[in-house]
């Protein structure tokens with residue numbers, strides 16, 4: 001057990017901002033090679049090239065089984081949010097915390113360590129196991145980029161997946177999300193000399209946003225009993241306080257389990273901006289224009305509770321006195337894309353608490369419990 005903690009602490013000392021996962025990948029790979037893993041089983045895919053950003057792809061390790069059985073997948077994400085930069089882990093009683101005023105990075109180095117510990121034990125002690133695939137994903141925190149762009153061929157067709165991440169005990173559903181970009185164009189003019197000749201893109205934007213908020217399409221969205229949410233931020237705007245702003249760029253996201261509701265919200269956004277543009281004219285009767293688009297970042301999923309991956313996870317949870325109720329979350333996890341790619345994948349807690357805050361900490365008992373959870377998954381198939 002001490003070894004499991006030592007590995008975790010070692011990982012917690014490695015910087016791993018999204019897109020800068022290379023050092024953590026090297027740490028994991030070096031330690032596994034020292035343990036005796038054959039290099040031929042190691043792949044680093046080209047996800048970062050497909051994303052167009054990042055110093056590493058996903059780390060994928062596939063090992064053949066030494067007993068018969070179908071292939072199982074274990075995953076966790078490598079990156080942490082910026083709050084965790086320069087974190088120094090310290091053990092305080094039953095927890096690992098960060099020493100200074102930073103996050104810890106337990107989200108998700110705890111998950112990385114859980115699946116690492118499992119693989120290291122298997123190699124070191126030549127434990128019996130079916131064929132296995134281990135994946136450490138990049139850029140989860142940027143909107144599950146790594147799992148979205150994973151090279152599926154490298155996974156070797158696993159039958160089911162176990163993703164270690166987050167504080168919820170068993171997650172069998174997660175929302176879907178679209179990313180939107182909105183560009184509102186107006187017309188610039190000197191704000192003191194000819195203000196009437198300008199078309200203020202910020203006014204158009206404000207009008208549209210106020211209407212969307214008033215009609216219940218911005219923030220929490222509840223329509224006919226279906227839940228969704230939407231958010232907008234200003235990505236940039238024209239500069240110069242003496243110039244009527246002729247461009248505002250907004251970024252935003254729309255989330256819901258229902259892709260139908262997401263489409264409806266998107267159409268409401270488009271309509272609200274077009275209406276606002278029509279009503280914002282200058283003295284020459286000119287109006288502005290709009291560019292709006294959306295891309296699907298991740299699709300929602302809900303695992304049927306009769307699936308083997310769910311049933312056996314509940315059984316193990318029960319054995320380990322972990323709450324075995326099935327939870328659906330309103331954020332994305334790498335399991336969104338693994339499920340989308342046809343691998344039914346459950347997400348299991350990593351022992352971390354208060355992620356994305358400076359209060360972040362790892363509950364040591366829960367972390368070790370999840371390490372045991374991972375072992376029992378394999379034991380179920382012997």
Ligand SMILES: [Zn+2]
Pocket residue numbers: 077107108140165166
């Ligand atoms: Zn996470």
